[in-house]
Amino acid sequence: MTAHAHSEVLVGREADLAALRDALKRARSAEPSTVLVGGEAGVGKTRLVEEFRRGLAGEPLRVLTGQCLELGEEGLPFAPFAAAVRELVRSEGMAVLDGREREFARLLPELGPPPEPGDARRGLLFESVGALLERVGGEQPVVLIIEDLHWADRATRDLIAFLVRSARVPQLLLIGTYRTDELHRGHPLRPFLAELDRVRGVQRHELGRLDREGTAEMLTQILGVEPRDATVDAVNERAQGIPFFIEQFAAAADPACGDIPNSLRDLLLSRVDLLPEPAQRVLRVAAVGGTKFGHELLFRVAGMEEAALESALRAIVAAQLIVFDPDGGYEFRHALVREAVHDDLLPGEHARMHARYAEAVEQDPSLVSAGRAPAEIAHHWHAARDHPRALVSAKRAADEAGRSFAYGEQAGLLDRVLELWEDVPEAGSLLGIEHLDLLEEAALVAIDSGDHMRALTLTRVALGDLDAAAEPMRAARLLLRRAKLLRNAGKSDGAAESDEAYRLLGLAPQGPDRVRLMAEVAHVYSGIDGDRATEIAEEAKAAAADEGDLATLVAAEVVFGEVCAGRMPPEEALSTMYAAAERARAAGDLSSLSHSLVNISDSLYEIGRYEESAATAAEGVPDADRVGVSRTTGVFLLANHAEALIALGRWNEADARLAEAARHDPPGRLALPWLRLRGWLRLARGSDGAETLIDRAAMWLGKRYLQSENRLYLLDLRILLALESGDPVAAAEAARAAVIEPCVFERPRYGWPMLLSSARAAMAAPDGQDLARKVADVASRLPCVYPAEKAYAAQVAAVLAGGEERWRAAVEAWRADGHRYELAAALLGLAEAQAASRAVAAETLSEVNSIADELGAGPLLEAADTLARRLGLRSPGAAVAVAAGTEILTAREREVLRLVAEGQSNSQIAASLYISPKTASVHVSRIIAKLEVANRVEAAAVAHRLGLLD
Numbered sequence: 001m002t003a004h005a006h007s008e009v010l011v012g013r014e015a016d017l018a019a020l021r022d023a024l025k026r027a028r029s030a031e032p033s034t035v036l037v038g039g040e041a042g043v044g045k046t047r048l049v050e051e052f053r054r055g056l057a058g059e060p061l062r063v064l065t066g067q068c069l070e071l072g073e074e075g076l077p078f079a080p081f082a083a084a085v086r087e088l089v090r091s092e093g094m095a096v097l098d099g100r101e102r103e104f105a106r107l108l109p110e111l112g113p114p115p116e117p118g119d120a121r122r123g124l125l126f127e128s129v130g131a132l133l134e135r136v137g138g139e140q141p142v143v144l145i146i147e148d149l150h151w152a153d154r155a156t157r158d159l160i161a162f163l164v165r166s167a168r169v170p171q172l173l174l175i176g177t178y179r180t181d182e183l184h185r186g187h188p189l190r191p192f193l194a195e196l197d198r199v200r201g202v203q204r205h206e207l208g209r210l211d212r213e214g215t216a217e218m219l220t221q222i223l224g225v226e227p228r229d230a231t232v233d234a235v236n237e238r239a240q241g242i243p244f245f246i247e248q249f250a251a252a253a254d255p256a257c258g259d260i261p262n263s264l265r266d267l268l269l270s271r272v273d274l275l276p277e278p279a280q281r282v283l284r285v286a287a288v289g290g291t292k293f294g295h296e297l298l299f300r301v302a303g304m305e306e307a308a309l310e311s312a313l314r315a316i317v318a319a320q321l322i323v324f325d326p327d328g329g330y331e332f333r334h335a336l337v338r339e340a341v342h343d344d345l346l347p348g349e350h351a352r353m354h355a356r357y358a359e360a361v362e363q364d365p366s367l368v369s370a371g372r373a374p375a376e377i378a379h380h381w382h383a384a385r386d387h388p389r390a391l392v393s394a395k396r397a398a399d400e401a402g403r404s405f406a407y408g409e410q411a412g413l414l415d416r417v418l419e420l421w422e423d424v425p426e427a428g429s430l431l432g433i434e435h436l437d438l439l440e441e442a443a444l445v446a447i448d449s450g451d452h453m454r455a456l457t458l459t460r461v462a463l464g465d466l467d468a469a470a471e472p473m474r475a476a477r478l479l480l481r482r483a484k485l486l487r488n489a490g491k492s493d494g495a496a497e498s499d500e501a502y503r504l505l506g507l508a509p510q511g512p513d514r515v516r517l518m519a520e521v522a523h524v525y526s527g528i529d530g531d532r533a534t535e536i537a538e539e540a541k542a543a544a545a546d547e548g549d550l551a552t553l554v555a556a557e558v559v560f561g562e563v564c565a566g567r568m569p570p571e572e573a574l575s576t577m578y579a580a581a582e583r584a585r586a587a588g589d590l591s592s593l594s595h596s597l598v599n600i601s602d603s604l605y606e607i608g609r610y611e612e613s614a615a616t617a618a619e620g621v622p623d624a625d626r627v628g629v630s631r632t633t634g635v636f637l638l639a640n641h642a643e644a645l646i647a648l649g650r651w652n653e654a655d656a657r658l659a660e661a662a663r664h665d666p667p668g669r670l671a672l673p674w675l676r677l678r679g680w681l682r683l684a685r686g687s688d689g690a691e692t693l694i695d696r697a698a699m700w701l702g703k704r705y706l707q708s709e710n711r712l713y714l715l716d717l718r719i720l721l722a723l724e725s726g727d728p729v730a731a732a733e734a735a736r737a738a739v740i741e742p743c744v745f746e747r748p749r750y751g752w753p754m755l756l757s758s759a760r761a762a763m764a765a766p767d768g769q770d771l772a773r774k775v776a777d778v779a780s781r782l783p784c785v786y787p788a789e790k791a792y793a794a795q796v797a798a799v800l801a802g803g804e805e806r807w808r809a810a811v812e813a814w815r816a817d818g819h820r821y822e823l824a825a826a827l828l829g830l831a832e833a834q835a836a837s838r839a840v841a842a843e844t845l846s847e848v849n850s851i852a853d854e855l856g857a858g859p860l861l862e863a864a865d866t867l868a869r870r871l872g873l874r875s876p877g878a879a880v881a882v883a884a885g886t887e888i889l890t891a892r893e894r895e896v897l898r899l900v901a902e903g904q905s906n907s908q909i910a911a912s913l914y915i916s917p918k919t920a921s922v923h924v925s926r927i928i929a930k931l932e933v934a935n936r937v938e939a940a941a942v943a944h945r946l947g948l949l950d
Contacts, residue, residue: 009221010051011243011906012214013044014936018903019205020052020175021937024061027141027173032201034164034174036149036193039207040181040320040333042244048207049145049175055935061141064088068151077155080146081129082107088136098135103128126159130167137171149178150189157192165199180206181320181333209241213907217921218243222250226689229663240335260340268340275315278304282312283321286330287341288353288383290376294329297367300360301353354383358393374400378413388430391420395431398445405628407449414442415454436465440478447481450631452667456485472504473513479504480520487527488668490703498524502536512552515543519559526563527707537563554584558592562599569785570603577603590623594633601640605647606749608787608817614644635666639673646681649820651855652913655681669710672697676713683717683724684821686858687922694721708743712750715741719757723764724859731757732765739774748783752792755779759799772800787817795826804833824851824860828867835871842873853891856923861890889930896923901940 010017016037023033039045053063064087066080085107088096097104105114106125115124136142146152146160160176163169183190196202210218215236219227227235239245248264260268272280285302286293302309313330316322325331332338345353358380365373374397382390398413418438421427428434443458459482468475479501483494502521508514518540525533537560544556561577577600584593597620604613617640624634638661645654658681661674679693694717700706701714715738722731735758738744744751759775762768775796784793791813798806807830814823824847831844845864852860889897899909909920924936933939 010044010047011218011221012210013048013051013207014900014905015903015908016048016205016207017052017055017937018940019203020048021055023175023203024056024141024143024173026201027143027171030170032164032168032170032172032174034176034196034199034202036196036202036204037175037177037207038180038204039177040242041179042242043207043209044243045177045179045207046147047243049147049177052175053143053145055937056143061143062088062136063143063145065145065147068146068148068153068156070148070151077153078107078159079153080156081159084144084146085129085132088132096136097132100128100131126162126167129159130163130169133163133169133172134167137169141171141173142169143173143175146174146176149176150182150187152189154188157188161192161196164196164202168201184318184320210243210246211241211907212236213910214905215239215241215246217906218246219250222247226692228665230665233663238336238339242334245334245336260336260343264336265340265343268334268337269344271319271321272337272341275319275321276312278308279312279315279319282309283316283341284345284349285353286316286322287332287338288345288350288380289357291335291338292325292329292331294367297357297360298330300367301356351384354380355386358384358386358389371400371404375409375413378416382416387420387423388426391417391424391427392430394420402445405626407445407628411442411445411449411451411454414438414445418442436462439465440474443478443481447485448628448632450665450667450670452485452488456482456489459485468504469507472507473509473517476501476504476508476517480517480524483524487524487705487707488670490669490700490705493528493705494524495528498528510543510547512544512547512549515540515547515549515552516555518543519556522563523559530563533563550583550587551589554580554587554589554592557583558596558599561596570606574600574603590627591629591633594620594624594627594629594637598633598636598640601637601644605640605644606786606788610644610647610818614641614648617641617644631664631666632670635661635664635670636673638664639677642674642677646677646821647819649851649855651681651685669700669706672700672710672714676717679717680720683720684855684857684859686862691721691725694718708746709750711741711743712738712747712754716750716754716757719754719761723757723760728761728764728766731761732768732771735761736771736774739771739778744778745782748785748789751778751782752784752789752796755782756792756796756799759796763799776800787813788819788822791817791819791822791826795822795829798826798829798833802833804830807833820851821855821857821860824848824855824857827851828860828864831864832867838871838873841871842868845873856890856892889927893923893927893930896920897927897939897943900924900927900936901943 020035023035026033037045037048053065056063064084066083069079085104089108094101101111102115103124105111107129133142133144146156149157149160152160160174163172163174178189178193193204197204212232216227216232219232219235235246235249239249245264248261252261259265272283275283282298282302282304286298289297289301299306299309304312313322317324317330320333321337322330323333342350358377361367361373361376361380368376374393378390378393378397381393384390394413394416398410398417401407401410401413417431421435421438424430431438439458439462443455443462446452446455446458459478463475463478463482466475466478479497483492483497483501486492486497487494498521501517505514505517505521508517518536522533522537522540525536537556540556541553541560544553547553557576557580561573561580564573564576577596581593581596581600584590584596597616601613601617601620604610604616617637620637621634621641624630624637638657642654642657642661645651645657655678658674658678662678665671666674675693675697679690679697682688682690682693698714698718700710701718706714715734719731719734719738722728722734738754739758744754755775755778758771759779762772762775765771779793779796782793784790791810794806794813795810798810807826810826811823811830814826827844827848831841831848834841834844845868848864849861851857852864895913896909899912904912906920906924909924913920924939928935928939931939931942933942
């Protein structure tokens with residue numbers, strides 16, 4: 001990647017382009033139009049105008065461009081008009097000046113000596129320019145683009161005012177760009193713009209920053225791959241939606257972290273260097289305080305007279321480096337400016353200023369936002385390198401963060417305390433705790449925050465320092481945490497740690513803590529030995545009843561319900577799980593309730609009660625966020641919700657839920673639920689990125705330990721990816737490895753989808769007879785109880801043996817179950833079996849198309865079109881067309897096109913339709929390709945012309 005990374009695709013500016021196109025329409029109608037495009041430096045004004053101009057290629061109009069020069073009032077007058085007229089003369093010849101060369105010599109010295117200066121001559125020049133534009137515009141519309149109006153000299157501004165207010169040239173669109181962050185209070189452009197605002201036909205249009213999705217889309221365009229959510233979040237936080245900054249970070253070796261690129265740092269500091277020295281000193285003090293800071297806090301730390309401080313702040317505000325905060329303080333306009341100024345401090349200056357901030361906030365915590373004082377004090381003492389104070393303040397801030405369920409912040413602070421422990425000899429006495437206590441607390445918080453690899457390290461160190469015989473309860477607790485961490489990392493099933501924990505609990509004293517740990521042992525065993533898990537869960541439940549502690553009983557009952565879910569039919573286990581959930585809800589135990597709702601929603605899905613499953617999972621998501629387990633339990637709830645929505649055919653909502661789960665960035669194996677569902681969804685929709693997600697998930701197949709359900713659905717995804725990629729040999733190879741997995745019979749819910757994919761692979765492979773026989777053998781022995789399992793069984797039989805009756809049985813089974821996509825897939829098979837009766841097949845294909853179009857299942861739509869052509873039928877897409885020629889667009893594409901025509905960006909379309917911005921981008925690209933146009937604007941024009949949106 002070079003230092004000049006650039007996005008070839010304009011991101012997030014569709015509405016802005018539409019505004020320029022609308023202004024051009026008015027100009028075509030002989031209504032003079034002016035658009036003044038404002039925005040801060042780097043936000044993309046020039047890029048927008050370039051894209052607009054590119055979209056005009058081939059249209060019957062004239063585009064002229066001029067640039068104001070950074071020379072101020074003493075600079076070259078009329079510079080942009082000189083460039084525009086020179087461009088016109090070069091293309092049209094001298095005749096275009098209509099004999100007024102002497103007047104135009106004021107703009108173009110090459111025409112000869114200009115006339116004597118004077119007001120009259122100035123007026124003649126203005127009239128000549130207006131007449132020139134009117135002559136050219138009489139033949140075709142003229143677009144005059146003047147860049148960087150903030151550098152315009154007085155003469156240029158006067159000529160613009162003449163054209164806009166007096167000449168009012170028909171068929172002229174004047175577009176001017178300017179930087180809003182250059183317009184200090186005394187800037188001459190401010191009153192000029194205010195005057196133009198009152199003129200009819202003048203429109204001000206300010207470009208905003210990109211949102212997170214726009215940042216993600218831009219990074220994808222530059223990097224060539226879809227970046228991880230953590231990378232997007234980091235760049236979005238630092239670049240704050242400024243496209244130029246995003247490009248700079250994308251050019252770095254690691255866009256997510258590291259120093260500011262040197263070229264960008266120099267640019268940011270160049271404006272700081274223009275400030276007077278007192279203002280620069282105040283800005284350095286302010287940068288130490290953070291992106292936002294209050295006046296009183298700055299006054300106490302700066303150590304300046306109030307008048308001197310206010311004078312310096314006025315200069316900084318005038319330079320647009322800081323802005324007023326709605327809460328009455330100040331805020332850096334760009335966080336990167338604060339970072340650059342802070343990093344430019346001398347070491348001694350850095351430590352001294354941070355210490356002054358820490359002392360000020362300690363003396364008066366009200367100087368910062370409510371609840372933020374502990375964290376602010378800890379940050380400043382650490383930056384000041386005062387280790388004893390940094391140690392104590394970090395522990396105090398960690399405790400405060402834990403009370404607010406801010407586990408990520410708490411984990412970072414506790415890590416800082418551990419780092420400082422060795423540097424402070426009296427650490428134990430200062431904090432009032434032992435080092436082992438700190439290790440255990442840090443391990444627990446690391447788990448809650450989702451940093452499981454860190455937690456593995458901390459539990460290993462803690463167990464190494466612990467005398468298990470003297471403290472069996474603590475040892476058992478650490479062992480169980482380690483067992484779950486090892487399982488989550490795919491390193492072990494945690495059996496050895498669980499065995500030892502159970503043994504140690506036999507030595508521990510009775511009490512609620514022992515019972516809770518006993519329930520945790522049962523939880524870990526549920527994935528290892530179901531009989532043993534049930535036995536321990538019952539023991540824990542009985543012990544909890546004896547204890548008489550409600551919270552302990554709730555925890556034990558929730559685990560018992562989970563174990564039952566894996567040991568008995570879901571419809572029987574549900575009553576136990578519902579009872580546990582009600583008990584947790586009544587007790588206000590939101591953590592146990594969230595965990596219980598995961599199990600309930602999962603069981604409801606298995607028996608085909610999709611609406612109830614979706615509602616149950618959705619209920620638990622807010623509580624998971626509230627108690628700080630959104631990266632763990634919350635991700636399972638989001639995935640369960642999405643899975644049920646997929647079955648119900650509400651794919652846009654499902655994708656939004658999965659995107660939310662991805663943003664939580666769950667650790668280790670906890671990422672598999674959203675990865676596999678989003679990978680499957682993108683595959684079913686034919687969207688970009690499916691292979692990346694599936695490959696990332698399938699890496700877990702190489703782990704030492706993986707739960708049977710994870711293994712089965714990952715094997716299924718691998719087969720599906722090969723099939724959709726058009727590689728039947730690879731699909732058959734993956735299927736041969738999948739059908740011999742012994743865990744197929746452990747979880748029929750996941751075994752049946754894998755068998756269906758394997759059957760498809762067998763029929764597609766050139767030598768798939770043996771594979772087909774193996775699939776049939778496994779299918780004959782696999783339990784088939786619930787509606788989905790019966791439907792899968794019927795469809796496997798239809799794929800392997802064919803026949804209209806078998807396919808009809810599969811269709812009816814899926815109708816009974818309610819899974820929309822699988823129904824459409826079965827209908828497609830039925831239509832092929834009905835080939836002998838074209839009319840009947842056409843009717844079936846029409847239903848396939850309707851469902852696939854509703855879902856946005858592109859590959860299924862293409863398969864239906866292919867079958868229709870093979871059978872000599874009209875494309876089923878014609879059944880939903882609304883006007884002549886509209887068969888080329890699906891209903892979903894027409895919906896997207898309607899929003900494109902309204903000027904909505906990909907991010908806005910995504911929000912409107914509950915799809916990802918990437919999916920919206922794919923739809924737009926397909927629309928442009930199908931309509932055979934160059935860009936979005938032309939697509940909207942064609943749509944209106946053909947009546948596609950009526």
